[in-house]
Amino acid sequence: MLLLLLLFLGSFHGCSSQSIVRSLPGYDGDLPFYFETGYIGVGEQEEVQLFYYFAASENRPEDDPLLLWLTGGPGCSALSGLIYEVGPFTFDLKAPHTYPPKLVLNPYSWTKVSSMIFVDAPVGTGFSYSTTQQGYDSSATKESMDLYEFMRKWLQTHPKFSTNPLYISGDSYSGIIVPMVAYHISNGNMEGLFPRMNLQGYTVGNPMTLADSDINSRVEYAFYKSLLSIELYESARHHCNGDYINVNQGNAACIDDLKLINKCLENIFIGMILEPDCATLSPEPRRLLRRELGSSRDEDFLNFTLKPRDHITWCRSYNYLAIYIWANDESVQDALHIRMGTVPKWTRCNYSISFSENVNDTVDYHRQLLRRGYRGLVYSGDHDMVFPYLGTLKWIGLLNLSITSEWQPWTVDGQVAGYTIKYNDTVSQLVFATVLGAGHTAPEYNPKQCLAMIRRWLAHFPLTSHL
Known part of the structure; x- marks a missing residue:
């Protein structure tokens, strides 16, 4: 059976694709924004097929930043981050007994200020799959390189976004992966590889960064x-x-x-x-x-x-x-243009992937990126005890940055939304913020405040402003 399955998957070998999604089961009418899904093959033989969701900015997609979003885990689907955190639609949790589950627009989607690519990574996550058994073996190092290759190929097929400011973003375990991907992109730009990416910085939320210290x-x-x-x-x-x-x-x-x-x-x-x-x-x-x-x-x-x-x-x-109900529905998978038979059952977090956490310290990646002039935003829900903000502040301290704006509150609608501190070295800037009353991860708990945060930061405004 395994051989037959791999032969079947091999029929998609080397086949990257993208499809426009105009409507989705559970949502009334056509989607009022550009939404696309697809696969991009990575690896020597493109045996790893990474599935992605792309939502264009609802503001000015030709000018607004482009964010690559990585959900944590490792092994948690991009769809979870899209629906429960920062994407353009979510479930109507007040109507739980409808079938299929009812979708509504998210008024606090980060697509209000940016275009976003959500990727199921590493392989075996969400709807991403491999055409070979060996292809399912992954690690933090391999995932970061796969995502770098993914971004190069995605921009080659979407050249109109190649000049948009690019930010690598994610949360939880992706605190390990995000700075690694950004670093690979920076190196590729320095080596003159095509396409050159307009990398401006990165964001990490509730991040694992220095694993033992974070947990301690x-x-x-x-x-x-x-x-x-x-x-x-x-x-x-x-x-x-x-x-x-x-x-x-x-x-x-x-x-x-x-x-x-x-x-x-x-x-x-x-x-x-x-x-x-x-x-x-x-x-x-x-x-x-x-x-x-x-x-x-x-x-x-x-x-x-x-x-x-x-x-x-x-x-x-x-x-x-x-x-679970929605993503495993055949009509939903058909609307998303999922390659049928490639993933036996969709799970929000796949804990059985073959993945090596071979990198447990990415502090030096932050250090190198900041030295190269990239901007960084690090934020934490202050009621999160998975990776507490106290541990995050400790590894930020290891960067030996100068504090240019002391700890102070930032507000939304006149209410304290959290506290922030700004750091600078000679060429770059790092902003840290807590999100008051939020858990792991912050946008799921306080979406309005997190949208205000990312809106101000992407616009190069202080978090303490009232943009």
């Missing part, structure tokens, strides 16, 4: 949010020497402190500390200091919803039920 910061964050006592926090910091991941198993005092910390936090949803913890629905125990979101996996939730319960606590995972 969860303990400090929990203390600052009053989830741990000062006695327990100080004891753990002393006994564990500030390292709660690489623990010597002979260090009994540290292990005992970590057991108490996990007990304090076992019912906290680390994706958004104020929301119910749906991981308790899963039979698999959860630990605070492992590298995953800490929420229940979608399949656990979907199985749970099938069980009769008299009283079901609301969980954020409820919002994801609609996307």
Whole structure:
């Protein structure tokens, strides 16, 4: 069966494509913006077929920036970022019982100010696939090179966007991938490779960047949010020497402190500390200091919803039920021009991909990009304990940038939307911002504030302005 499947997939070998999508099941009428989907083959034999969604700016697509958007995971579909975070349409969650699930326009889509390409990467994510079994093996290094090749080929088939300002963007685990892709593009430009890309900078939200440090910061964050006592926090910091991941198993005092910390936090949803913890629905125990979101996996939730319960606590995972129904519907896949048979079942996050996290520190990529004059925006939901903003500020400190604008609030409609700080070196600028009350990831929780943030930053305005 596997051989037959690969032979079938091979019939699409080397075939890049793009199709205009004028309407979608669940949306009334034609889409009021330009929307395109397609595949671009990468690799020596183009065995990896990366699927993408492209939405043109709703403002001035001929002039507005072009953003490449990467959803995290690794293995989470671009469609999740498109629908639940920054894309032009979303589900009407107030009408959950319609079939197909009802789509509505997103008033806070980032396509209000930019054109956006959403890519299912790495291979095995979303609707991306390989024509060979070996092609499914990937890593952070390979994914970043695949995406660089993707962008070169995409701009060759869309040359009218080659002069638009280009930004590489993404969140969560893509905090590792985004600066790597931007760095490859910068190198390609320096080497004179075609097409030259008008790279201006990058954005990362709630990012993994320096993995162990990011995860270690969860303990400090929990203390600052009053989830741990000062006695327990100080004891753990002393006994564990500030390292709660690489623990010597002979260090009994540290292990005992970590057991108490996990007990304090076992019912906290680390994706958004104020929301119910749906991981308790899963039979698999959860630990605070492992590298995953800490929420229940979608399949656990979907199985749970099938069980009769008299009283079901609301969980954020409820919002994801609609996307499983919608994306696996044949009429939807036909409208999106999916190559039938290439992906047996669409999943929001594919945790079974063959992927090596062979890069766990991208601080130097940030350093090199900033030295070359590129702009950076780093933002964090301040209620996110997956990759807390405290850890993000620590790795930013390693860049040794000068602070040109001290920590201060930024506002939307007269209300504090978060806090921001601006850094400069001799040629570049980095802006960091928190998003007040947002979790992992910020645009899913506070879309209005995040649109205001990206609008100001892309326009080269301070976040503290009122653009």
